[in-house]
Amino acid sequence: MIKWIPKYSLLFIVCILLQVFIFNEMQISRYFNPSFYLLFLLLLPFESPRWLLLITSFVLGLIIDAYANTPGINAAATVFVAFIRPEILNLFSPRDGFEPGTSPRISYYGVTWFFKYTLVIVVIHQLLLFFLEAFTFRFALTTISVALVNSLLTCFFIILSQYIMFRK
Protein backbone atom coordinates (compact mmCIF):
# COMPACT_ATOMS: atom_id res chain seq x y z
CA MET A 1 0.00 0.00 0.00
CA ILE A 2 2.57 2.54 1.22
CA LYS A 3 4.83 2.11 -1.78
CA TRP A 4 2.01 3.32 -4.03
CA ILE A 5 1.74 6.71 -2.35
CA PRO A 6 4.60 8.56 -4.09
CA LYS A 7 3.72 7.09 -7.50
CA TYR A 8 0.05 8.02 -7.30
CA SER A 9 0.76 11.44 -5.77
CA LEU A 10 2.92 12.17 -8.78
CA LEU A 11 0.17 10.94 -11.11
CA PHE A 12 -2.30 13.19 -9.27
CA ILE A 13 -0.14 16.28 -9.82
CA VAL A 14 0.68 15.42 -13.43
CA CYS A 15 -3.03 14.94 -14.21
CA ILE A 16 -3.86 18.36 -12.76
CA LEU A 17 -1.01 20.12 -14.55
CA LEU A 18 -1.86 18.56 -17.91
CA GLN A 19 -5.55 19.31 -17.51
CA VAL A 20 -5.15 22.90 -16.31
CA PHE A 21 -2.31 24.08 -18.50
CA ILE A 22 -2.83 22.07 -21.67
CA PHE A 23 -6.37 20.80 -22.08
CA ASN A 24 -8.11 23.78 -20.46
CA GLU A 25 -5.94 26.22 -22.39
CA MET A 26 -6.81 24.73 -25.79
CA GLN A 27 -10.07 26.60 -26.27
CA ILE A 28 -10.90 25.36 -29.72
CA SER A 29 -14.59 24.62 -29.51
CA ARG A 30 -17.31 23.51 -27.11
CA TYR A 31 -16.75 20.10 -28.65
CA PHE A 32 -13.12 20.06 -27.58
CA ASN A 33 -12.95 20.02 -23.81
CA PRO A 34 -11.64 16.61 -22.72
CA SER A 35 -11.54 15.74 -19.01
CA PHE A 36 -8.12 14.15 -19.11
CA TYR A 37 -7.70 14.29 -15.34
CA LEU A 38 -10.05 11.28 -15.00
CA LEU A 39 -6.96 9.19 -15.77
CA PHE A 40 -6.04 9.42 -12.09
CA LEU A 41 -9.31 7.84 -10.94
CA LEU A 42 -9.14 5.20 -13.68
CA LEU A 43 -5.66 4.00 -12.74
CA LEU A 44 -6.07 3.70 -8.96
CA PRO A 45 -5.43 0.09 -7.85
CA PHE A 46 -8.29 -2.41 -7.48
CA GLU A 47 -7.76 -2.64 -3.73
CA SER A 48 -8.19 1.11 -3.15
CA PRO A 49 -10.69 1.59 -0.33
CA ARG A 50 -13.85 3.44 -1.28
CA TRP A 51 -13.18 6.37 1.03
CA LEU A 52 -9.88 6.94 -0.77
CA LEU A 53 -11.57 6.87 -4.19
CA LEU A 54 -14.24 9.30 -3.05
CA ILE A 55 -12.02 11.78 -1.24
CA THR A 56 -9.22 11.92 -3.81
CA SER A 57 -11.69 12.39 -6.65
CA PHE A 58 -13.50 15.10 -4.71
CA VAL A 59 -10.26 17.00 -4.13
CA LEU A 60 -9.19 16.44 -7.73
CA GLY A 61 -12.52 17.76 -9.01
CA LEU A 62 -12.37 20.79 -6.73
CA ILE A 63 -8.89 21.74 -7.91
CA ILE A 64 -9.92 21.45 -11.54
CA ASP A 65 -13.03 23.49 -10.73
CA ALA A 66 -10.98 26.16 -9.04
CA TYR A 67 -8.85 26.68 -12.12
CA ALA A 68 -11.79 26.55 -14.50
CA ASN A 69 -14.00 28.83 -12.38
CA THR A 70 -16.78 26.26 -12.28
CA PRO A 71 -17.43 25.70 -8.57
CA GLY A 72 -18.52 22.14 -7.84
CA ILE A 73 -19.29 20.90 -11.35
CA ASN A 74 -16.21 18.75 -11.93
CA ALA A 75 -16.20 17.70 -8.27
CA ALA A 76 -19.81 16.48 -8.42
CA ALA A 77 -19.32 14.51 -11.64
CA THR A 78 -16.03 12.99 -10.50
CA VAL A 79 -17.28 11.97 -7.05
CA PHE A 80 -20.20 10.23 -8.73
CA VAL A 81 -18.03 8.14 -11.04
CA ALA A 82 -15.68 7.38 -8.13
CA PHE A 83 -18.71 6.07 -6.25
CA ILE A 84 -19.77 3.72 -9.04
CA ARG A 85 -16.23 2.67 -10.08
CA PRO A 86 -16.24 -0.57 -7.99
CA GLU A 87 -19.55 -1.63 -9.57
CA ILE A 88 -18.26 -0.91 -13.05
CA LEU A 89 -15.08 -2.88 -12.34
CA ASN A 90 -17.27 -5.78 -11.16
CA LEU A 91 -19.16 -5.59 -14.43
CA PHE A 92 -15.93 -5.98 -16.39
CA SER A 93 -14.14 -8.43 -14.10
CA PRO A 94 -12.76 -11.65 -15.60
CA ARG A 95 -14.49 -14.89 -14.53
CA ASP A 96 -12.14 -15.57 -11.64
CA GLY A 97 -11.73 -11.97 -10.55
CA PHE A 98 -8.84 -9.57 -10.91
CA GLU A 99 -5.45 -10.95 -9.98
CA PRO A 100 -4.09 -9.55 -6.72
CA GLY A 101 -1.28 -7.05 -7.13
CA THR A 102 -2.47 -5.78 -10.53
CA SER A 103 -4.10 -2.45 -11.34
CA PRO A 104 -6.54 -1.49 -14.12
CA ARG A 105 -4.01 -0.91 -16.87
CA ILE A 106 -3.46 -1.88 -20.47
CA SER A 107 -0.32 -3.83 -19.58
CA TYR A 108 -2.36 -6.23 -17.40
CA TYR A 109 -5.73 -6.57 -19.09
CA GLY A 110 -5.23 -5.43 -22.68
CA VAL A 111 -6.32 -2.38 -24.64
CA THR A 112 -9.85 -3.62 -25.48
CA TRP A 113 -10.65 -4.21 -21.83
CA PHE A 114 -9.17 -0.85 -20.83
CA PHE A 115 -11.07 0.99 -23.55
CA LYS A 116 -14.42 -0.50 -22.52
CA TYR A 117 -13.82 0.31 -18.87
CA THR A 118 -12.64 3.86 -19.66
CA LEU A 119 -15.50 4.51 -22.07
CA VAL A 120 -18.24 3.62 -19.56
CA ILE A 121 -16.78 5.77 -16.80
CA VAL A 122 -15.97 8.69 -19.09
CA VAL A 123 -19.39 8.76 -20.78
CA ILE A 124 -21.20 8.82 -17.43
CA HIS A 125 -18.84 11.51 -16.18
CA GLN A 126 -19.18 13.71 -19.25
CA LEU A 127 -22.98 13.48 -19.41
CA LEU A 128 -23.18 14.51 -15.75
CA LEU A 129 -20.59 17.22 -16.22
CA PHE A 130 -22.23 18.94 -19.16
CA PHE A 131 -25.77 18.67 -17.82
CA LEU A 132 -24.65 20.10 -14.49
CA GLU A 133 -22.92 22.89 -16.35
CA ALA A 134 -25.93 23.74 -18.51
CA PHE A 135 -28.25 23.22 -15.50
CA THR A 136 -31.21 22.95 -17.85
CA PHE A 137 -32.71 20.46 -20.29
CA ARG A 138 -33.16 23.17 -22.91
CA PHE A 139 -30.71 22.43 -25.74
CA ALA A 140 -30.52 18.84 -24.36
CA LEU A 141 -29.52 17.47 -27.75
CA THR A 142 -26.57 19.85 -28.01
CA THR A 143 -25.54 19.03 -24.46
CA ILE A 144 -25.67 15.28 -25.17
CA SER A 145 -23.68 15.59 -28.38
CA VAL A 146 -21.09 17.83 -26.68
CA ALA A 147 -20.79 15.23 -23.90
CA LEU A 148 -20.42 12.31 -26.32
CA VAL A 149 -17.86 13.98 -28.56
CA ASN A 150 -15.85 14.99 -25.50
CA SER A 151 -16.11 11.45 -24.10
CA LEU A 152 -14.49 10.05 -27.22
CA LEU A 153 -11.77 12.70 -27.10
CA THR A 154 -11.15 12.02 -23.42
CA CYS A 155 -10.85 8.28 -24.06
CA PHE A 156 -8.51 8.96 -26.95
CA PHE A 157 -6.15 11.12 -24.88
CA ILE A 158 -6.27 8.80 -21.88
CA ILE A 159 -5.39 5.74 -23.96
CA LEU A 160 -2.76 7.69 -25.88
CA SER A 161 -1.18 8.74 -22.59
CA GLN A 162 -0.89 5.08 -21.62
CA TYR A 163 1.38 4.47 -24.57
CA ILE A 164 3.43 7.64 -24.09
CA MET A 165 4.12 8.30 -20.45
CA PHE A 166 2.33 6.27 -17.77
CA ARG A 167 3.45 2.86 -18.93
CA LYS A 168 4.23 1.37 -15.57
Place this chain on the structure above:
Amino acid sequence: MRKLLRLLLKYYAVFLFLILEGTAIALIVSQNHYHNAVFINASTGILGYTSEKWSNLTHYFSLKKENEKLIKENLKLHRKLEEINYKDNEYVPEYITAKVVNASVFKQKNYITINIGEKHGVKKQMAVMGHTGVIGLVENTSPHYATVIPIINTRFHLSVKIKRNGYFGSLSWDGQSYQYAQLNDIPAYVDVNTGDTILTSGLSTSFPDNKLVGTVSKAKKTKNTAFWDIQIQLGTDFKQLTSVYIIKLPLSEEQKKLENSND
Protein backbone atom coordinates in the same frame (compact mmCIF):
# COMPACT_ATOMS: atom_id res chain seq x y z
CA MET B 1 -26.64 2.99 19.26
CA ARG B 2 -24.38 0.09 18.43
CA LYS B 3 -26.68 -0.93 15.63
CA LEU B 4 -26.57 2.55 14.25
CA LEU B 5 -22.78 2.55 14.39
CA ARG B 6 -22.60 -0.78 12.63
CA LEU B 7 -24.97 0.49 9.96
CA LEU B 8 -22.85 3.58 9.52
CA LEU B 9 -19.68 1.50 9.20
CA LYS B 10 -21.24 -0.89 6.75
CA TYR B 11 -22.54 1.78 4.44
CA TYR B 12 -19.89 4.41 5.15
CA ALA B 13 -19.10 4.74 1.46
CA VAL B 14 -22.69 5.69 0.69
CA PHE B 15 -22.72 8.31 3.44
CA LEU B 16 -19.36 9.69 2.42
CA PHE B 17 -20.56 9.83 -1.17
CA LEU B 18 -23.73 11.68 -0.18
CA ILE B 19 -21.76 14.21 1.88
CA LEU B 20 -19.19 14.95 -0.84
CA GLU B 21 -21.77 15.03 -3.64
CA GLY B 22 -23.97 17.27 -1.50
CA THR B 23 -21.10 19.67 -0.95
CA ALA B 24 -20.36 19.79 -4.67
CA ILE B 25 -24.01 20.39 -5.59
CA ALA B 26 -24.27 23.08 -2.93
CA LEU B 27 -21.31 24.79 -4.55
CA ILE B 28 -22.95 24.64 -7.97
CA VAL B 29 -26.23 26.02 -6.70
CA SER B 30 -24.69 28.77 -4.61
CA GLN B 31 -23.13 30.31 -7.68
CA ASN B 32 -26.58 31.17 -8.96
CA HIS B 33 -26.81 34.01 -6.47
CA TYR B 34 -25.25 37.04 -7.93
CA HIS B 35 -23.21 38.15 -4.95
CA ASN B 36 -22.52 34.76 -3.51
CA ALA B 37 -19.61 33.45 -5.52
CA VAL B 38 -17.57 33.00 -2.34
CA PHE B 39 -15.74 30.08 -3.84
CA ILE B 40 -14.37 32.11 -6.70
CA ASN B 41 -13.56 34.97 -4.37
CA ALA B 42 -11.47 32.84 -2.04
CA SER B 43 -9.56 31.17 -4.81
CA THR B 44 -9.02 34.28 -6.92
CA GLY B 45 -5.79 35.22 -5.12
CA ILE B 46 -3.85 31.97 -5.35
CA LEU B 47 -5.17 30.91 -8.72
CA GLY B 48 -4.70 34.33 -10.23
CA TYR B 49 -1.05 34.12 -9.29
CA THR B 50 -0.35 30.79 -11.00
CA SER B 51 -2.51 31.67 -13.97
CA GLU B 52 -0.65 34.94 -14.38
CA LYS B 53 2.72 33.20 -14.44
CA TRP B 54 1.42 30.97 -17.20
CA SER B 55 -0.15 33.70 -19.24
CA ASN B 56 2.99 35.84 -18.95
CA LEU B 57 4.49 33.17 -21.14
CA THR B 58 1.67 33.01 -23.66
CA HIS B 59 1.34 36.80 -23.88
CA TYR B 60 4.49 36.97 -25.96
CA PHE B 61 2.81 35.25 -28.85
CA SER B 62 0.12 37.88 -29.30
CA LEU B 63 2.27 40.96 -28.69
CA LYS B 64 2.30 42.24 -32.23
CA LYS B 65 -1.41 42.09 -32.75
CA GLU B 66 -1.92 43.61 -29.33
CA ASN B 67 0.32 46.57 -30.19
CA GLU B 68 -1.65 47.37 -33.31
CA LYS B 69 -4.85 47.31 -31.32
CA LEU B 70 -3.38 49.57 -28.65
CA ILE B 71 -2.26 52.16 -31.18
CA LYS B 72 -5.75 52.33 -32.64
CA GLU B 73 -7.23 52.53 -29.18
CA ASN B 74 -4.87 55.35 -28.16
CA LEU B 75 -5.91 57.35 -31.16
CA LYS B 76 -9.54 56.94 -30.26
CA LEU B 77 -8.84 57.98 -26.68
CA HIS B 78 -7.05 61.12 -27.77
CA ARG B 79 -10.08 62.13 -29.78
CA LYS B 80 -12.39 61.35 -26.88
CA LEU B 81 -10.21 63.36 -24.56
CA GLU B 82 -10.57 66.42 -26.74
CA GLU B 83 -14.31 66.02 -26.86
CA ILE B 84 -14.36 65.90 -23.09
CA ASN B 85 -12.08 68.88 -22.75
CA TYR B 86 -14.44 70.98 -24.76
CA LYS B 87 -17.44 69.96 -22.75
CA ASP B 88 -15.87 71.05 -19.44
CA ASN B 89 -17.56 68.40 -17.35
CA GLU B 90 -15.88 67.85 -14.01
CA TYR B 91 -16.90 64.19 -13.45
CA VAL B 92 -14.99 62.41 -16.17
CA PRO B 93 -14.99 58.57 -16.05
CA GLU B 94 -11.59 57.19 -15.13
CA TYR B 95 -9.99 54.34 -17.11
CA ILE B 96 -7.65 51.69 -15.67
CA THR B 97 -5.98 49.15 -17.92
CA ALA B 98 -5.72 45.50 -16.91
CA LYS B 99 -4.32 42.31 -18.36
CA VAL B 100 -6.45 39.20 -18.75
CA VAL B 101 -4.80 36.29 -16.95
CA ASN B 102 -7.52 33.68 -17.37
CA ALA B 103 -10.68 33.45 -19.46
CA SER B 104 -13.13 30.86 -20.70
CA VAL B 105 -15.56 31.05 -23.62
CA PHE B 106 -17.08 27.60 -24.09
CA LYS B 107 -18.89 27.25 -20.78
CA GLN B 108 -22.37 28.34 -19.82
CA LYS B 109 -21.02 30.51 -17.04
CA ASN B 110 -17.81 31.97 -18.34
CA TYR B 111 -15.51 34.12 -16.24
CA ILE B 112 -12.49 36.31 -16.87
CA THR B 113 -9.70 36.90 -14.35
CA ILE B 114 -7.72 40.14 -14.57
CA ASN B 115 -4.46 41.14 -12.93
CA ILE B 116 -5.56 44.19 -10.94
CA GLY B 117 -7.59 44.23 -7.75
CA GLU B 118 -8.53 46.17 -4.64
CA LYS B 119 -5.05 47.70 -4.35
CA HIS B 120 -5.58 49.38 -7.70
CA GLY B 121 -9.00 50.66 -6.73
CA VAL B 122 -11.09 47.98 -8.40
CA LYS B 123 -14.45 47.45 -6.73
CA LYS B 124 -17.29 45.04 -7.33
CA GLN B 125 -19.77 46.05 -10.04
CA MET B 126 -17.34 48.23 -11.97
CA ALA B 127 -17.72 48.19 -15.74
CA VAL B 128 -15.18 46.38 -17.91
CA MET B 129 -14.60 47.46 -21.51
CA GLY B 130 -12.54 45.97 -24.27
CA HIS B 131 -11.01 47.73 -27.25
CA THR B 132 -13.99 46.95 -29.44
CA GLY B 133 -16.94 46.80 -27.08
CA VAL B 134 -18.39 46.12 -23.66
CA ILE B 135 -17.05 43.08 -21.80
CA GLY B 136 -18.85 42.81 -18.47
CA LEU B 137 -18.82 43.68 -14.78
CA VAL B 138 -16.35 43.06 -11.96
CA GLU B 139 -17.80 40.30 -9.83
CA ASN B 140 -15.22 39.60 -7.15
CA THR B 141 -11.99 41.20 -6.03
CA SER B 142 -8.91 40.17 -4.08
CA PRO B 143 -5.95 42.47 -3.33
CA HIS B 144 -4.23 41.83 -6.66
CA TYR B 145 -6.81 40.18 -8.89
CA ALA B 146 -10.43 40.46 -9.86
CA THR B 147 -12.90 38.20 -11.62
CA VAL B 148 -15.17 39.61 -14.30
CA ILE B 149 -18.55 38.27 -15.28
CA PRO B 150 -18.67 38.83 -19.05
CA ILE B 151 -21.66 39.20 -21.39
CA ILE B 152 -21.14 35.55 -22.30
CA ASN B 153 -22.27 34.26 -18.91
CA THR B 154 -25.88 33.11 -18.64
CA ARG B 155 -26.24 35.14 -15.44
CA PHE B 156 -25.30 38.44 -17.06
CA HIS B 157 -27.90 41.07 -17.94
CA LEU B 158 -27.35 44.60 -19.20
CA SER B 159 -29.61 47.46 -20.18
CA VAL B 160 -28.86 48.57 -23.74
CA LYS B 161 -30.42 50.75 -26.44
CA ILE B 162 -30.67 50.89 -30.20
CA LYS B 163 -28.56 53.79 -31.39
CA ARG B 164 -30.81 54.81 -34.28
CA ASN B 165 -34.05 55.31 -32.35
CA GLY B 166 -33.06 55.14 -28.68
CA TYR B 167 -35.35 52.27 -27.64
CA PHE B 168 -34.22 50.39 -24.51
CA GLY B 169 -33.94 46.63 -24.16
CA SER B 170 -32.25 44.05 -22.01
CA LEU B 171 -29.22 42.10 -23.20
CA SER B 172 -28.72 38.49 -22.13
CA TRP B 173 -26.91 35.39 -23.34
CA ASP B 174 -28.40 31.97 -24.10
CA GLY B 175 -25.18 30.00 -23.57
CA GLN B 176 -24.75 28.95 -27.19
CA SER B 177 -22.11 30.96 -29.04
CA TYR B 178 -19.54 33.36 -27.63
CA GLN B 179 -20.02 35.66 -30.63
CA TYR B 180 -23.73 36.33 -30.23
CA ALA B 181 -26.03 37.57 -27.46
CA GLN B 182 -29.78 38.17 -27.34
CA LEU B 183 -31.67 41.44 -27.04
CA ASN B 184 -35.09 41.21 -25.35
CA ASP B 185 -37.97 43.53 -24.53
CA ILE B 186 -37.94 45.55 -27.76
CA PRO B 187 -41.63 46.01 -28.69
CA ALA B 188 -42.68 44.77 -32.13
CA TYR B 189 -43.79 48.21 -33.35
CA VAL B 190 -40.23 49.54 -33.12
CA ASP B 191 -38.28 49.60 -36.37
CA VAL B 192 -35.26 47.28 -36.14
CA ASN B 193 -32.90 46.43 -39.01
CA THR B 194 -29.95 44.12 -39.19
CA GLY B 195 -26.78 46.13 -38.84
CA ASP B 196 -28.23 48.53 -36.26
CA THR B 197 -25.72 49.56 -33.63
CA ILE B 198 -26.42 48.60 -30.00
CA LEU B 199 -25.04 50.85 -27.25
CA THR B 200 -25.18 50.80 -23.45
CA SER B 201 -28.17 52.75 -22.20
CA GLY B 202 -26.64 54.45 -19.18
CA LEU B 203 -29.54 53.11 -17.09
CA SER B 204 -27.08 51.42 -14.77
CA THR B 205 -24.83 52.61 -12.00
CA SER B 206 -21.82 50.86 -13.54
CA PHE B 207 -21.75 51.67 -17.24
CA PRO B 208 -21.43 55.07 -18.84
CA ASP B 209 -23.89 55.51 -21.70
CA ASN B 210 -23.18 55.18 -25.43
CA LYS B 211 -20.54 52.46 -25.20
CA LEU B 212 -20.54 50.01 -28.09
CA VAL B 213 -22.00 46.57 -27.35
CA GLY B 214 -22.46 45.13 -30.81
CA THR B 215 -24.62 45.15 -33.94
CA VAL B 216 -27.91 43.47 -34.79
CA SER B 217 -27.17 40.35 -36.81
CA LYS B 218 -30.62 38.78 -36.94
CA ALA B 219 -34.04 40.19 -36.05
CA LYS B 220 -37.40 38.49 -36.37
CA LYS B 221 -40.82 39.09 -34.90
CA THR B 222 -42.02 36.28 -32.66
CA LYS B 223 -45.53 35.00 -33.36
CA ASN B 224 -47.16 34.98 -29.95
CA THR B 225 -45.58 37.91 -28.19
CA ALA B 226 -45.46 41.58 -29.00
CA PHE B 227 -41.67 41.67 -28.91
CA TRP B 228 -38.77 41.26 -31.30
CA ASP B 229 -36.46 38.30 -31.16
CA ILE B 230 -33.07 39.91 -31.81
CA GLN B 231 -29.59 38.42 -32.07
CA ILE B 232 -26.62 40.69 -31.45
CA GLN B 233 -23.18 40.15 -32.88
CA LEU B 234 -20.94 41.18 -29.99
CA GLY B 235 -18.30 43.83 -30.62
CA THR B 236 -15.83 42.02 -28.38
CA ASP B 237 -14.14 38.86 -29.55
CA PHE B 238 -13.99 37.03 -26.23
CA LYS B 239 -11.59 34.47 -27.59
CA GLN B 240 -8.92 37.07 -28.33
CA LEU B 241 -9.00 39.05 -25.08
CA THR B 242 -5.62 40.00 -23.71
CA SER B 243 -6.13 43.43 -22.14
CA VAL B 244 -9.16 45.35 -20.95
CA TYR B 245 -10.20 48.67 -19.35
CA ILE B 246 -11.96 49.06 -16.03
CA ILE B 247 -14.17 52.15 -15.90
CA LYS B 248 -14.52 54.05 -12.65
CA LEU B 249 -17.57 56.29 -12.62
CA PRO B 250 -16.90 59.02 -10.05
CA LEU B 251 -20.56 59.49 -9.19
CA SER B 252 -21.72 55.87 -9.16
CA GLU B 253 -21.37 55.50 -5.39
CA GLU B 254 -23.47 58.57 -4.84
CA GLN B 255 -26.11 57.37 -7.30
CA LYS B 256 -26.28 53.93 -5.66
CA LYS B 257 -26.65 55.47 -2.22
CA LEU B 258 -29.43 57.73 -3.36
CA GLU B 259 -31.28 54.92 -5.12
CA ASN B 260 -30.98 52.60 -2.13
CA SER B 261 -32.43 55.25 0.16
CA ASN B 262 -35.60 55.19 -1.91
CA ASP B 263 -36.69 51.75 -0.69
